[in-house]
Amino acid sequence: xxxxxxxxxxxxxxxxxxxxxxxxxxxxxxxxxxxxxxxxxxxxxxxxxxxxxxxxxxxxxxxxxxxxxxxxxxxxxxxxxxxxxxxxxxxxxxxxxxxxxxxxxxxxxxxxxxxxxxxxxxxxxxxxxxxxxxxxxxxxxxxxxxxxxxxxxxxxxxxxxxxxxxxxxxxxxxxxxxxxxxxxxxxxxxxxxxxxxxxxxxxxxxxxxxxxxxxxxxxxxxxxxxxxx
Amino acid sequence: xxxxxxxxxxxxxxxxxxxxxxxxxxxxxxxxxxxxxxxxxxxxxxxxxxxxxxxxxxxxxxxxxxxxxxxxxxxxxxxxxxxxxxxxxxxxxxxxxxxxxxxxxxxxxxxxxxxxxxxxxxxxxxxxxxxxxxxxxxxxxxxxxxxxxxxxxxxxxxxxxxxxxxxxxxxxxxxxxxxxxxxxxxxxxxxxxxxxxxxxxxxxxxxxxxxxxxxxxxxxxxxxxxxxx
Numbered sequence: 001x002x003x004x005x006x007x008x009x010x011x012x013x014x015x016x017x018x019x020x021x022x023x024x025x026x027x028x029x030x031x032x033x034x035x036x037x038x039x040x041x042x043x044x045x046x047x048x049x050x051x052x053x054x055x056x057x058x059x060x061x062x063x064x065x066x067x068x069x070x071x072x073x074x075x076x077x078x079x080x081x082x083x084x085x086x087x088x089x090x091x092x093x094x095x096x097x098x099x100x101x102x103x104x105x106x107x108x109x110x111x112x113x114x115x116x117x118x119x120x121x122x123x124x125x126x127x128x129x130x131x132x133x134x135x136x137x138x139x140x141x142x143x144x145x146x147x148x149x150x151x152x153x154x155x156x157x158x159x160x161x162x163x164x165x166x167x168x169x170x171x172x173x174x175x176x177x178x179x180x181x182x183x184x185x186x187x188x189x190x191x192x193x194x195x196x197x198x199x200x201x202x203x204x205x206x207x208x209x210x211x212x213x214x215x216x217x218x219x220x221x222x223x224x225x226x227x228x229x
Numbered sequence: 230x231x232x233x234x235x236x237x238x239x240x241x242x243x244x245x246x247x248x249x250x251x252x253x254x255x256x257x258x259x260x261x262x263x264x265x266x267x268x269x270x271x272x273x274x275x276x277x278x279x280x281x282x283x284x285x286x287x288x289x290x291x292x293x294x295x296x297x298x299x300x301x302x303x304x305x306x307x308x309x310x311x312x313x314x315x316x317x318x319x320x321x322x323x324x325x326x327x328x329x330x331x332x333x334x335x336x337x338x339x340x341x342x343x344x345x346x347x348x349x350x351x352x353x354x355x356x357x358x359x360x361x362x363x364x365x366x367x368x369x370x371x372x373x374x375x376x377x378x379x380x381x382x383x384x385x386x387x388x389x390x391x392x393x394x395x396x397x398x399x400x401x402x403x404x405x406x407x408x409x410x411x412x413x414x415x416x417x418x419x420x421x422x423x424x425x426x427x428x429x430x431x432x433x434x435x436x437x438x439x440x441x442x443x444x445x446x447x448x449x450x451x452x453x454x455x456x457x458x
Contacts, residue, residue, distance in 0.1 A: 060318070086287050086296035090288055
C-alpha cells in the first residue's frame with residue numbers, strides 16, 4: 001500500500017542497499033485473493049523471494065529489514081556490535097509511542113490535539129537527546145543506518161501536521177534542533193528521495209481517509225489527470 | 230517477576246547458552262524506584278550488562294534474546310541462514326495470537342472459553358503443521374532453538390488450563406500429536422528444567438491474580454512455610 005509507513009520501511013531498506021526489486025501495491029480495503037498466499041494475515045509489507053527455493057515470503061517490516069541487512073551485508077545498516085544493535089532496536093521499539101500518538105492526530109485531528117501533540121513531543125525528546133549524545137548528524141553516524149530508516153516514515157509524515165491542524169503545527173526549533181537538522185539531511189538522502197512524498201500529498205491521502213475514503217491510487221490518478229490537462 | 234512469561238524467555242536463553250547471570254525478581258505492582266534506571270518503561274525483563282562500559286541495560290525479551298545469541302555465539306539458537314532465521318521470527322510473532330487467547334482464558338476463566346479455546350487451537354494448528362513439515366523433534370532440529378524457547382513460556386503455562394477450567398481442558402491428542410510429543414521433550418530440556426514450574430503452581434499464582442492478589446513471592450513463601458512445618 002503506497003501510503004503505509006511499515007511498507008515504506010521495507011522500501012527504504014531495499015533502496016538504501018540497492019537491492020533490485022519489483023513493487024506491487026495493494027488495495028488494503030479490497031484485498032486481492034492471492035495476498036494471503038504471501039502474507040498470511042493479509043498485511044503489508046510482504047517480501048516475496050522468487051530466487052529462494054519454494055518462493056517463500058516474509059512479513060513484518062522489522063523482520064524484513066533485518067533479513068535484508070543480513071542477506072545483503074555489502075551496505076550494512078545495523079551496527080555490527082551486538083550491544084549497539086540491540087540499543088538501536090530498543091529505540092525503534094520506543095518510537096512506537098511517537099507513531100501511535102501521531103496517528104491519533106492524523107486521524108483524530110484537532111480533537112486529539114493537544115494531548116496527542118504532547119505525547120509526540122515527549123516521545124521525540126528521547127530521540128533529540130540520543131542524537132545529541134551520539135554527536136553525529138544521523139543516528140547511524142555519518143550516514144543513515146537502520147534506526148534512521150525505521151523511524152523515517154513517520155517523520156516524513158509529520159510534515160502533514162501543518163496541513164491537518166488549524167494552527168499549522170511545526171516542531172519547536174529550540175527543543176528539537178538536532179532532529180530538525182537530521183530531518184533536513186534525511187530528505188536529501190538518495191534512498192529517502194526515491195519514495196519521498198511531501199506533507200501536502202500525505203495530508204491529502206489522510207484527509208480522504210478521515211472521510212473513510214481509501215484513495216490508494218491517488219498518486220496514479222493525480223498523474224493521469226495532469227497528463228490529460 | 231518470577232511468573233512473567235517474557236522474563237521467562239530471557240532466563241531460557243541465558244540457561245540454554247550457559248551464560249553466568251544474577252537474577253533480581255521485581256514486584257511489578259509496587260515497583261522499586263531504581264527499576265526505571267534499567268528499564269525506562271518499568272517492564273520486565275531487563276538485562277543489565279555490568280561488564281559493558283556505562284553499565285547499560287537492554288529491554289524487550291526478543292531484543293535481549295537476539296543480543297545474547299549474537300554476543301555468545303558458542304551455543305547458537307537462531308538458524309545461521311538469514312531466511313530461516315527470519316521465518317522463525319515470523320513464527321514467534323504469529324505465536325502472539327496464541328498467547329493473547331491463552332491469557333483471555335487464564336484471566337477470564339470459563340467465561341472466555343470456548344471462544345478463546347478455539348482461538349488457541351487455531352493458532353496452534355500452524356505450529357503443529359510446522360513441526361510436521363520440519364520432520365524434527367524440535368523446531369530447532371535435534372535440539373531446541375530460539376523458536377522453541379520463545380514460545381515455551383506459554384506452552385508451559387498451558388498446563389494450568391486443567392486447573393483453571395471446570396472441564397479439565399487438555400490438548401486434543403489427534404490434532405496436536407507432534408506438539409504434545411514436543412512438549413514432553415521440552416520439559417526434560419536442561420534449560421527448561423532450571424526455571425520449570427508445573428501447571429498446578431502456575432494455576433495457583435493465576436488464581437490469586439484473578440482476585441487481584443499479585444503473589445510475586447509465592448514460591449519463596451511456600452518454601453518458608455514448608456521449612457517451618
